[in-house]
Amino acid sequence: MFSFLKRLVVTLFALCLLLTIGYAFRAPLLRGAAGIWIVNEPLTKADAIVVLGGGMETRPFEAARLFHQGYAPKILLTTTGMHPAEQLGVSPSETEIARRILMMKEVPDAAIAVAPGIVNSTYDESIAVRNWSRTNNIKRLIIATDDFHTRRACWVFRKELKPLGIKVEVEAVPVREYSATNWWQNDSGVLAFQNELLKYAIDRRITRANQKLCFSGHPALCRIAKIAQGS
Numbered sequence: 657m658f659s660f661l662k663r664l665v666v667t668l669f670a671l672c673l674l675l676t677i678g679y680a681f682r683a684p685l686l687r688g689a690a691g692i693w694i695v696n697e698p699l700t701k702a703d704a705i706v707v708l709g710g711g712m713e714t715r716p717f718e719a720a721r722l723f724h725q726g727y728a729p730k731i732l733l734t735t736t737g738m739h740p741a742e743q744l745g746v747s748p749s750e751t752e753i754a755r756r757i758l759m760m761k762e763v764p765d766a767a768i769a770v771a772p773g774i775v776n777s778t779y780d781e782s783i784a785v786r787n788w789s790r791t792n793n794i795k796r797l798i799i800a801t802d803d804f805h806t807r808r809a810c811w812v813f814r815k816e817l818k819p820l821g822i823k824v825e826v827e828a829v830p831v832r833e834y835s836a837t838n839w840w841q842n843d844s845g846v847l848a849f850q851n852e853l854l855k856y857a858i859d860r861r862i863t864r865a866n867q868k869l870c871f872s873g874h875p876a877l878c879r880i881a882k883i884a885q886g887s
Contacts, residue, residue, distance in 0.1 A: 700796070704732045705730070735784075797817070
């Protein structure tokens with residue numbers, strides 16, 4: 657009994673010590689975690705800059721900046737599923753908002769393209785961009801997206817576009833509410849980071865499961881799995 661109590665006390669002491677150290681050094685640890693997670697690559701000239709759905713306060717603006725700096729002659733938008741207010745014509749769609757922002761930032765309408773098809777996820781967007789790229793002889797793309805979204809976007813797009821020989825470069829675009837140096841002090845930052853961690857893990861898990869189904873030799877199951885991945 658004495659030996660058990662001794663081990664319990666030592667374990668609790670070690671746990672308290674680790675928690676104390678973790679709390680004392682939380683800022684550099686959490687900054688380091690964000691730095692490891694975020695993908696922010698050096699950019700080279702590409703065929704198009706992709707503006708993904710969401711992030712209307714940052715993504716179209718960064719795409720316009722890159723366009724004027726000569727990184728690509730085209731900006732590609734996607735078409736997200738319409739919300740009820742959009743269906744009633746009360747508010748414009750995200751695609752229309754992005755187009756207006758780009759044109760107000762002096763991007764010519766001829767330089768703006770829209771990938772065909774309705775998208776509801778990053779995976780859907782990768783398929784829409786892949787199809788557009790195939791028909792437009794695209795060889796290199798730039799994706800500018802929110803800091804914490806970069807890793808998942810990078811993995812999904814490279815997985816879908818690499819078989820076509822299309823290179824994807826990803827740029828991290830800072831959001832206004834928080835940054836990689838203080839994200840844990842903001843509710844939006846905490847929510848964004850944890851959501852992306854979960855979505856990335858789920859996407860990887862679904863992809864592995866889909867591969868097993870497709871390799872099992874059942875075409876119907878493979879088609880169902882691919883539909884499910886886009887949900």
